[in-house]
Amino acid sequence: MKQIYRFNEGNADMKDLLGGKGANLAEMTSLGLPVPAGFTITTTACVQFLKQENYFEQNLKKDILEAIHQLENETGKSFLTNEPILLVSVRSGAKFSMPGMMDTILNLGLNDIKVKAFAKLTDSSFAYDCYRRLIQMFGDVVYGIAKESFDKILAKYEASFSKNATDFSIIEQERVIEAYKDLYYIQQKEFPQDPIEQLFIAIKAVFHSWENPRAKVYRQLHDIPFNLGTAVNIQTMVFGNSGEESATGVAFTRNPATGEKKLFGEFLRNAQGEDVVAGIRTPQPLSELKKLQPNAYTDFIHYAEILESHYRDMQDIEFTIDKGQLFILQTRNGKRTAQAALSIALALVEDKVITKKEALLQVTPTMVEQLIHPVFDPKALEEASLLAEGLPASPGAASGQIVFTAEKAKEFHEKGRKVVLVRQETSPEDIEGMVVSEAIVTSRGGMTSHAAVVARGMGTCCVAGCEALTVNEENLMITCDHQVLTEGDIISVDGSTGRIYQSKLQTVTPISNQKLQLLLSWADEQADLSVRANAETLQDLTAAIDFGASGIGLARTEHMFFGENRILEMRRLILAEDDQEFEVALQRLLHFQQDDFYHMLEITNEKPMIVRLLDPPMHEFLPKDEQTIAELAASLNKSPTKINKQINQLHETNPMLGHRGCRLGITEARIYQMQVEAIFTSAIQLNQNGYNVKPEIMIPLIAEEKELIEVKRSLLQTIEDLFKKYDVTPFPFEIGTMIELPRACMTADQLAKEADFFSFGTNDLTQMTYGFSRDDIGKFLSIYKEKGILPEDPFQSLDQTGVGQLIQTAVTKARQTKSDMKIGVCGEVGGDPQSIAFFQQIGIDYVSCSAYRIPAARLACAQATL
Numbered sequence: 026m027k028q029i030y031r032f033n034e035g036n037a038d039m040k041d042l043l044g045g046k047g048a049n050l051a052e053m054t055s056l057g058l059p060v061p062a063g064f065t066i067t068t069t070a071c072v073q074f075l076k077q078e079n080y081f082e083q084n085l086k087k088d089i090l091e092a093i094h095q096l097e098n099e100t101g102k103s104f105l106t107n108e109p110i111l112l113v114s115v116r117s118g119a120k121f122s123m124p125g126m127m128d129t130i131l132n133l134g135l136n137d138i139k140v141k142a143f144a145k146l147t148d149s150s151f152a153y154d155c156y157r158r159l160i161q162m163f164g165d166v167v168y169g170i171a172k173e174s175f176d177k178i179l180a181k182y183e184a185s186f187s188k189n190a191t192d193f194s195i196i197e198q199e200r201v202i203e204a205y206k207d208l209y210y211i212q213q214k215e216f217p218q219d220p221i222e223q224l225f226i227a228i229k230a231v232f233h234s235w236e237n238p239r240a241k242v243y244r245q246l247h248d249i250p251f252n253l254g255t256a257v258n259i260q261t262m263v264f265g266n267s268g269e270e271s272a273t274g275v276a277f278t279r280n281p282a283t284g285e286k287k288l289f290g291e292f293l294r295n296a297q298g299e300d301v302v303a304g305i306r307t308p309q310p311l312s313e314l315k316k317l318q319p320n321a322y323t324d325f326i327h328y329a330e331i332l333e334s335h336y337r338d339m340q341d342i343e344f345t346i347d348k349g350q351l352f353i354l355q356t357r358n359g360k361r362t363a364q365a366a367l368s369i370a371l372a373l374v375e376d377k378v379i380t381k382k383e384a385l386l387q388v389t390p391t392m393v394e395q396l397i398h399p400v401f402d403p404k405a406l407e408e409a410s411l412l413a414e415g416l417p418a419s420p421g422a423a424s425g426q427i428v429f430t431a432e433k434a435k436e437f438h439e440k441g442r443k444v445v446l447v448r449q450e451t452s453p454e455d456i457e458g459m460v461v462s463e464a465i466v467t468s469r470g471g472m473t474s475h476a477a478v479v480a481r482g483m484g485t486c487c488v489a490g491c492e493a494l495t496v497n498e499e500n501l502m503i504t505c506d507h508q509v510l511t512e513g514d515i516i517s518v519d520g521s522t523g524r525i526y527q528s529k530l531q532t533v534t535p536i537s538n539q540k541l542q543l544l545l546s547w548a549d550e551q552a553d554l555s556v557r558a559n560a561e562t563l564q565d566l567t568a569a570i571d572f573g574a575s576g577i578g579l580a581r582t583e584h585m586f587f588g589e590n591r592i593l594e595m596r597r598l599i600l601a602e603d604d605q606e607f608e609v610a611l612q613r614l615l616h617f618q619q620d621d622f623y624h625m626l627e628i629t630n631e632k633p634m635i636v637r638l639l640d641p642p643m644h645e646f647l648p649k650d651e652q653t654i655a656e657l658a659a660s661l662n663k664s665p666t667k668i669n670k671q672i673n674q675l676h677e678t679n680p681m682l683g684h685r686g687c688r689l690g691i692t693e694a695r696i697y698q699m700q701v702e703a704i705f706t707s708a709i710q711l712n713q714n715g716y717n718v719k720p721e722i723m724i725p726l727i728a729e730e731k732e733l734i735e736v737k738r739s740l741l742q743t744i745e746d747l748f749k750k751y752d753v754t755p756f757p758f759e760i761g762t763m764i765e766l767p768r769a770c771m772t773a774d775q776l777a778k779e780a781d782f783f784s785f786g787t788n789d790l791t792q793m794t795y796g797f798s799r800d801d802i803g804k805f806l807s808i809y810k811e812k813g814i815l816p817e818d819p820f821q822s823l824d825q826t827g828v829g830q831l832i833q834t835a836v837t838k839a840r841q842t843k844s845d846m847k848i849g850v851c852g853e854v855g856g857d858p859q860s861i862a863f864f865q866q867i868g869i870d871y872v873s874c875s876a877y878r879i880p881a882a883r884l885a886c887a888q889a890t891l
């Protein structure tokens with residue numbers, strides 16, 4: 026097996042084998058760019074090395090020696106003996122760039138004797154500068170001796186000799202080097218004098234660095250597989266530190282912050298390697314190179330253009346100028362902000378460099394999310410003091426005064442103040458307070474907790490499950506470590522990172538709406554899946570349509586029973602002791618809901634809207650605290666004792682598995698009938714006024730075909746009666762079911778006989794399949810993740826192997842019964858790119874997610890087809 030490729034043997038498509046850096050060095054070599062000669066040891070060799078003892082000695086050594094020998098021939102220089110001296114760099118480079126994870130060693134091959142010869146050949150200070158750097162980098166990378174301890178020694182000598190290191194005499198330089206070696210000595214290490222030994226040890230260290238903890242954490246964070254290994258590049262040194270005619274620098278072919286088409290970079294004269302980024306001296310902007318080194322500058326412009334048009338993307342280029350001669354040392358697709366990514370992708374399409382499809386791959390769904398939400402000014406963030414970190418539940422950034430109750434939130438808001446609602450967790454009763462808050466913070470609950478779901482729906486920034494905060498709602502106080510915050514204190518909340526800061530921070534909105542709309546229109550052309558919204562308030566429905574929803578996949582009707590007047594009627598209904606009282610409440614609720622549905626359907630009109638009938642258990646609508654119970658008793662003209670008793674009777678041990686969903690629709694058919702009456706009278710009215718509404722009714726929590734038959738029968742009767750009553754020609758409508766129980770998945774062929782459509786409720790389905798309570802998963806999820814038991818929160822990204830299999834089975838079974846059955850997914854994972862890719866594979870028709878996730882989901886749906 027070939028384990029080593031010279032730069033002139035590989036190409037850019039060999040990233041698996043040669044790593045990103047190696048593959049691009051090879052590609053640039055074949056493009057004829059001035060790349061110092063070298064070779065790459067493959068990632069496969071690294072993997073073997075990490076698996077097998079003695080692999081290096083038995084299988085790799087010989088090949089490396091041969092490659093070095095070839096490099097000596099190619100360059101006409103000598104690595105092993107003295108003159109002319111060949112020095113090399115040993116550079117790590119995995120398939121995916123892992124910045125700062127694995128280090129590079131420069132100037133390898135120097136030793137006590139060769140440095141003297143090198144000094145004679147060049148000039149002494151430069152040669153010793155290289156040697157000193159080698160000893161430092163080698164100590165750091167190979168033996169883990171901190172860079173800073175070397176830096177301290179150098180600073181001490183610079184002070185005592187009162188000059189810069191570059192001006193040291195040979196004797197002074199040797200003093201520093203001795204001191205460096207003492208550092209090794211203290212750690213019982215030695216700097217190897219044999220160049221070959223240096224090389225072997227360095228290569229092994231780079232291989233091993235694949236497994237260092239920092240690299241592991243980075244891979245975990247960025248979903249990079251652990252079994253890839255890193256390649257190692259051995260490359261002839263060129264010297265940016267060989268005098269004032271030399272320099273080293275980095276440049277982007279476009280501005281990585283804005284996307285502007287203009288070379289953007291920096292360089293440092295008489296410097297090497299990481300000096301530019303290390304901030305030792307202030308680098309000069311690239312434009313100044315034009316005056317200092319016009320030839321090298323012109324060459325650079327030329328090569329940068331070649332590289333960008335060759336790779337058809339913005340490039341991040343590392344270069345070095347050695348006594349006026351330019352060398353290119355690395356190129357890769359440059360990292361960029363969301364705004365830049367969007368601008369660059371569109372500009373490249375306009376210039377016919379890339380296709381629309383390729384443009385869709387240059388922007389990520391996360392970037393799209395950033396483009397529609399404000400973020401904190403990066404400069405402000407640098408100086409901000411972090412208070413705590415929780416789950417990034419809903420993106421966005423906002424500052425405001427802390428309040429602990431929904432009432433206070435409203436009160437402050439009415440006085441024109443900006444508030445952040447901080448609670449242990451939120452409940453439906455907090456809605457009005459949540460609406461007026463700039464941000465929402467909870468100390469408990471996960472990514473699908475009430476706060477998280479509602480906040481995402483509203484596009485309000487939210488950090489959930491911030492366990493570091495102890496929220497004392499009674500005493501209006503937050504404690505965090507030793508700090509105490511009280512009502513009115515200002516905090517800043519970053520819902521994209523989960524971080525909470527202690528002061529007010531400035532925000533910026535990098536929005537570029539027209540550009541985004543253009544890109545997303547290309548996405549829609551490409552996508553198979555369409556994107557609907559989970560929305561029910563008029564505000565959310567409007568936002569959903571603005572964000573390009575093809576319809577509404579889930580309008581929950583729960584909220585229609587909250588709100589000031591309604592909740593009383595709902596409570597009256599639940600607590601009714603005779604039919605008359607029940608009917609009174611029902612008629613009033615009907616009145617409210619008719620009005621609601623009229624306005625909702627008016628907004629969506631021809632676009633489909635799935636309305637889900639009442640789902641939660643009854644007691645969620647009942648008050649919990651004594652005072653509200655007393656008030657309720659007064660309004661209903663009952664005794665508080667009586668009400669307390671009724672509430673106790675409604676109590677359930679496992680409400681999530683209790684008297685809810687279609688079970689309510691069956692035991693008390695009049696509630697569902699009332700809802701359907703409200704929907705259809707509104708629809709009839711609208712259609713008479715020239716609208717084209719086709720209601721879609723969804724029945725929740727079906728487990729058994731007969732449940733569906735029962736509910737449907739009663740609803741069809743209601744609808745038929747209404748058409749008669751208003752004397753209108755029946756218009757098309759659909760009655761479907763939510764699939765959110767494992768039994769429903771397994772009997773989907775039977776359910777499909779009765780249902781016009783299916784929509785997978787992945788939140789409940791995941792809860793019911795795993796047996797994980799959505800509201801309690803926060804207590805153990807982080808430990809499960811740490812231990813690698815769960816790679817991620819299954820409520821956020823679909824568990825494809827378990828829940829996904831159930832869904833796939835259900836889809837197959839349903840389409841056996843009805844081949845053209847319309848099947849969607851509503852629930853949090855509907856907005857998750859990875860889950861979307863899975864839904865694409867199994868033939869789902871649409872996903873539905875909260876309004877503010879729609880733009881990102883539209884892009885993800887397009888990417889799923891590419």
Ligand code: ADP
Pocket residue numbers: 061113114115116117125127128129131260261262263264265273297298299343344345354355
């Ligand atoms: P990283 O992956 O951290 O960017 P690199 O392998 O690119 O590490 O090395 C960092 C820097 O070291 C390069 O940008 C370049 O300035 C310098 N360098 C690496 N190899 C050489 C070489 N053969 N000659 C001169 N400088 C080099």
Ligand code: MG
Pocket residue numbers: 343355
């Ligand atoms: Mg680099």
Ligand code: MG
Pocket residue numbers: 640725765786788789
């Ligand atoms: Mg549900």
